[in-house]
Amino acid sequence: MTTRTQPAEPLVIPPGTTLPGRARQAAPRRREGPAKLTGTALYTDDIVVPGAWFGATIRATDARARFVALDLDPSFDWSKVVVVTAADIPGENIVNSIQADQPILVPVGGEIQHHAEPLALLAAADRSTLREARRRVVVRTEPLPPVFDPAASQHVFASYRIEAGEVDAAMAAADFVLVGEYRVGHQEQLYIENNAMIAVPTEGGGVTVTGSLQCPYYLHGALKRGLALSDEAARVVQAETGGGFGGKEEFPSVIGLHAALLARKAQRPVRMIYERHEDIAATTKRHPAIIHHRTGVTREGRLVAQDIEIVMDGGAYCTLTPVVLSRGALHAGGPYRCPNVRIRARATRTNTPPNGAFRGFGAPQTEFAAETHLNRIAEQLGISPLDIRRRNVYRPGDTTPTGQELRTSVAGEEVLERAAEAAEFTRLRERTANARGQRGGTGASPGGPPDPAPAPPAVLRSEPERVATGIGLALAWHGAGFTGSGEVKLASVASLELTGEGRIRILTASTEMGQGTKTIFPQLVGEALGVSEADIEVAPQDTAFVPDSGPTVASRTAMVVGGLLIQAAERLRETVESASGGSFAATFEDYARARGATRIDQRFEPYPGGTPFDDSTYTGDAYPAFGWAACVARVDVDLDTGEVHVIDVVAADDVGRVIHPVLAEGQVEGGTLQAVGYATIEEIKLRDGRYLNDRLATYIIPTALDAPRISTILVEAPFDGAPHGAKGIGELPMDVGAPAVVAAIADATGVWIADLPASPERILAGLSGRPELAPLRPGASEPGA
Amino acid sequence: MTTFRFRVNGAPAEVDVPGMRRLLDVLREDLALTGTKEGCGEGECGACTVLVDGAPVDSCLVPVCQVGGTEIRTVEGLAAPSAPGDGPAALEPLQAAFLETGGAQCGICTPGMLMAGRAYLDSGGGPDDAAIREAIAGNLCRCTGYTKIVEAIALVAGAAR
Numbered sequence: 001m002t003t004r005t006q007p008a009e010p011l012v013i014p015p016g017t018t019l020p021g022r023a024r025q026a027a028p029r030r031r032e033g034p035a036k037l038t039g040t041a042l043y044t045d046d047i048v049v050p051g052a053w054f055g056a057t058i059r060a061t062d063a064r065a066r067f068v069a070l071d072l073d074p075s076f077d078w079s080k081v082v083v084v085t086a087a088d089i090p091g092e093n094i095v096n097s098i099q100a101d102q103p104i105l106v107p108v109g110g111e112i113q114h115h116a117e118p119l120a121l122l123a124a125a126d127r128s129t130l131r132e133a134r135r136r137v138v139v140r141t142e143p144l145p146p147v148f149d150p151a152a153s154q155h156v157f158a159s160y161r162i163e164a165g166e167v168d169a170a171m172a173a174a175d176f177v178l179v180g181e182y183r184v185g186h187q188e189q190l191y192i193e194n195n196a197m198i199a200v201p202t203e204g205g206g207v208t209v210t211g212s213l214q215c216p217y218y219l220h221g222a223l224k225r226g227l228a229l230s231d232e233a234a235r236v237v238q239a240e241t242g243g244g245f246g247g248k249e250e251f252p253s254v255i256g257l258h259a260a261l262l263a264r265k266a267q268r269p270v271r272m273i274y275e276r277h278e279d280i281a282a283t284t285k286r287h288p289a290i291i292h293h294r295t296g297v298t299r300e301g302r303l304v305a306q307d308i309e310i311v312m313d314g315g316a317y318c319t320l321t322p323v324v325l326s327r328g329a330l331h332a333g334g335p336y337r338c339p340n341v342r343i344r345a346r347a348t349r350t351n352t353p354p355n356g357a358f359r360g361f362g363a364p365q366t367e368f369a370a371e372t373h374l375n376r377i378a379e380q381l382g383i384s385p386l387d388i389r390r391r392n393v394y395r396p397g398d399t400t401p402t403g404q405e406l407r408t409s410v411a412g413e414e415v416l417e418r419a420a421e422a423a424e425f426t427r428l429r430e431r432t433a434n435a436r437g438q439r440g441g442t443g444a445s446p447g448g449p450p451d452p453a454p455a456p457p458a459v460l461r462s463e464p465e466r467v468a469t470g471i472g473l474a475l476a477w478h479g480a481g482f483t484g485s486g487e488v489k490l491a492s493v494a495s496l497e498l499t500g501e502g503r504i505r506i507l508t509a510s511t512e513m514g515q516g517t518k519t520i521f522p523q524l525v526g527e528a529l530g531v532s533e534a535d536i537e538v539a540p541q542d543t544a545f546v547p548d549s550g551p552t553v554a555s556r557t558a559m560v561v562g563g564l565l566i567q568a569a570e571r572l573r574e575t576v577e578s579a580s581g582g583s584f585a586a587t588f589e590d591y592a593r594a595r596g597a598t599r600i601d602q603r604f605e606p607y608p609g610g611t612p613f614d615d616s617t618y619t620g621d622a623y624p625a626f627g628w629a630a631c632v633a634r635v636d637v638d639l640d641t642g643e644v645h646v647i648d649v650v651a652a653d654d655v656g657r658v659i660h661p662v663l664a665e666g667q668v669e670g671g672t673l674q675a676v677g678y679a680t681i682e683e684i685k686l687r688d689g690r691y692l693n694d695r696l697a698t699y700i701i702p703t704a705l706d707a708p709r710i711s712t713i714l715v716e717a718p719f720d721g722a723p724h725g726a727k728g729i730g731e732l733p734m735d736v737g738a739p740a741v742v743a744a745i746a747d748a749t750g751v752w753i754a755d756l757p758a759s760p761e762r763i764l765a766g767l768s769g770r771p772e773l774a775p776l777r778p779g780a781s782e783p784g785a
Numbered sequence: 786m787t788t789f790r791f792r793v794n795g796a797p798a799e800v801d802v803p804g805m806r807r808l809l810d811v812l813r814e815d816l817a818l819t820g821t822k823e824g825c826g827e828g829e830c831g832a833c834t835v836l837v838d839g840a841p842v843d844s845c846l847v848p849v850c851q852v853g854g855t856e857i858r859t860v861e862g863l864a865a866p867s868a869p870g871d872g873p874a875a876l877e878p879l880q881a882a883f884l885e886t887g888g889a890q891c892g893i894c895t896p897g898m899l900m901a902g903r904a905y906l907d908s909g910g911g912p913d914d915a916a917i918r919e920a921i922a923g924n925l926c927r928c929t930g931y932t933k934i935v936e937a938i939a940l941v942a943g944a945a946r
Binding site: 029030032033034035036037038039040041042043045046048189190191192193194240241242243244245275276513514515516662663665666669670671672673674695696697701703704705707709710 | 813817818819820821822823824825826827829830832859860861863864874876880883884885886887889890891892893894895896899914917918919921922923924925926927928929930931932933934935
């Protein structure tokens with residue numbers, strides 16, 4: 001047993017309050033807030049670069065084909081335009097990532113793998129010339145047979161197997177076994193600022209790329225490999241970034257390389273600013289998935305065996321798919337104790353645009369399946385959704401399927417009880433159950449036999465007659481930071497500098513994209529040094545100046561990089577105080593003037609304790625700690641139109657330590673609404689591998705009117721491996737919202753939606769007892785099969 | 786090319802451009818007012834919202850020929866201007882409320898959201914949740930879940946009573 005250095009009882013923090021001994025100062029206002037609020041913050045497209053040309057991408061229009069030729073209309077004056085093809089790539093024609101499979105541009109003679117694949121690049125001095133040039137390019141191809149079914153695809157990007165106990169024997173001995181199949185589709189990140197990059201050639205053949213991005217060093221690595229540049233010749237600068245959500249994790253490598261190649265050939269700056277249509281059509285999405293569950297339980301609803309099979313659709317190239325799949329698999333059983341577990345996961349190639357990072361990173365897909373399946377088990381056994389979770393949720397001392405013992409910071413039970421109590425779950429659920437009983441009629445369950453279809457009503461009923469209210473509950477866990485040995489391999493460095501002029505400066509590559517990095521880092525450092533956060537500067541995210549503190553992903557910034565900064569601050573404080581004999585705050589300015597600049601580079605060291613993760617056997621500690629989230633959603637469902645309105649949501653999230661209550665609530669509220677969109681309206685429809693709704697007029701996200709009232713409860717169960725106890729927050733709410741909404745829809749209607757989103761057509765298909773009316777995605781089993 | 790004259794944030798402006806040039810491009814490129822953002826170019830997201838004679842419009846859908854003689858307000862016109870070297874501009878109440886409540890995260894929807902909120906307040910809108918949501922329904926935000934934006938507008942509307 002390790003000794004807990006933090007209070008055992010998680011605390012509930014009312015919004016806006018500060019705790020004695022933690023926040024000595026009131027939470028500061030968002031640091032870059034005034035610039036954003038006055039319109040002076042410079043996003044990529046706001047940056048004026050004299051003499052810059054405009055860049056564009058020539059894309060494939062086949063899902064799969066041989067690229068035969070690129071014909072340039074000889075009647076057009078091509079001297080006004082720069083054309084870049086694969087032949088112009090000085091380095092490797094590879095978008096640097098996990099696998100070396102994605103070309104920067106498909107070479108003539110090469111194989112096109114998806115309909116939006118980049119084939120050539122154009123740049124011109126003005127937009128009208130560029131537009132005209134695009135029209136004078138003809139792409140010739142020979143079509144090849146595409147693959148759209150991820151279950152049938154033989155090209156496997158990654159596969160994992162997690163096994164604990166004796167699944168088959170336990171399943172055979174279980175009192176009750178439920179089988180279910182769950183499906184989720186693409187989801188677009190839909191940051192409001194499209195992908196954008198400006199590349200400027202530098203002396204000696206180098207390039208500086210400024211853009212909207214999450215991970216400066218990802219693009220830096222991509223530029224070095226694709227353009228054969230040295231560390232110094234490739235420079236990446238983050239502009240103000242208008243949202244990321246994972247969509248600006250790996251894709252900036254593609255658009256950044258394109259801008260850089262054009263700038264290099266044109267020998268002048270080039271702007272690559274996507275319009276919304278191109279951004280939706282060509283950039284990464286959340287992975288679609290098909291997830292089978294076979295679960296054995298006791299009569300009392302205790303889990304005895306879980307057999308789970310996951311197929312994720314990677315799209316045409318590997319991107320980050322192996323890591324997304326890994327996180328999906330590790331979270332697939334949900335936050336529940338089960339002695340016998342088998343999880344088989346694979347991700348395959350289809351001829352659709354590559355899928356990639358999106359908030360939650362594989363976990364929202366598999367936890368939607370796990371939670372919906374558990375809710376159905378509860379229904380079948382006549383146990384309340386709250387009680388079945390109370391009986392199974394992980395408690396301290398429990399062991400996960402990878403053999404990880406959950407020692408500290410285990411708060412599943414707390415978030416569950418807090419959310420259920422605040423939402424009055426039990427009382428309201430009795431009321432909705434009574435109302436459903438009075439209405440009569442149930443729908444169909446996934447995989448169940450179709451009920452005979454009732455006659456549709458001749459006229460629309462009045463609103464009170466046709467609107468049914470339901471309440472639903474879900475619980476989730478989310479591994480904090482990188483999976484397995486990821487943080488050790490990254491070996492991130494965060495630096496703190498006391499300049500000769502006595503200024504304190506934070507140096508990291510961790511980006512601000514709205515979540516609050518630039519506000520919380522000075523808070524953490526200020527507290528550790530005993531000075532005001534306002535006295536601490538944050539260096540720009542520019543690879544020429546800041547060390548590689550790792551990517552701004554995986555909810556790791558506050559926990560991992562924030563922890564490194566606190567350690568660096570403690571070292572700096574000790575250095576100054578041992579020399580000066582006074583407090584840091586009173587002496588650092590004199591110290592700096594007398595001794596010159598001091599810089600502390602803090603490198604990540606593995607968190608103490610635990611069992612190292614073994615990537616070959618998928619055993620050990622998959623994450624240093626887990627965050628926990630519970631969500632109760634209430635919905636109104638229109639039984640005649642199938643329309644769902646999510647009325648309100650109570651979200652309880654354990655984040656370890658709340659650094660800034662307002663920013664933390666903002667993460668929960670925003671993530672919850674993205675989950676509500678995922679559950680109800682966000683859907684990409686495809687035909688022949690092409691997205692049909694690739695515009696903001698047709699891919700819809702929730703407006704202020706669609707958004708529920710969201711109440712946030714922040715729970716603190718500190719992670720004792722990090723100096724401040726924080727575990728990360730960004731992704732937690734994304735895991736838990738969709739299954740809560742789907743459970744609420746089932747509570748209102750009796751229909752279990754097993755295929756996200758819960759669109760009107762799926763709900764009406766369920767209400768009419770004919771789930772086959774709603775189209776299935778490729779690879780899904782037929783109902784009842 | 787035609788000459789169009791109008792007022793932007795209280796100052797006269799004159800541009801020589803084709804009449805069908807988008808007001809958004811005139812503001813951003815001809816007048817260097819890049820506070821107004823483009824999110825979709827088809828009137829869905831509201832990031833480019835500006836006020837034309839007090840009414841919120843999507844400036845990506847408005848050709849400049851329609852705004853001759855009007856008074857246009859953009860996000861740059863909200864804060865009290867500061868003299869050179871005078872430090873940051875003084876935030877107007879709605880901007881201050883956004884900062885206080887956390888209504889701005891990534892900030893890209895914020896200029897449009899502020900203009901929609903300002904129009905709502907100027908037309909006498911109160912702190913009612915549903916009315917505020919209706920007023921900003923044409924402005925998409927992907928970060929906040931709208932909670933703190935609604936709170937910010939309600940704060941100013943309530944204080945005015």
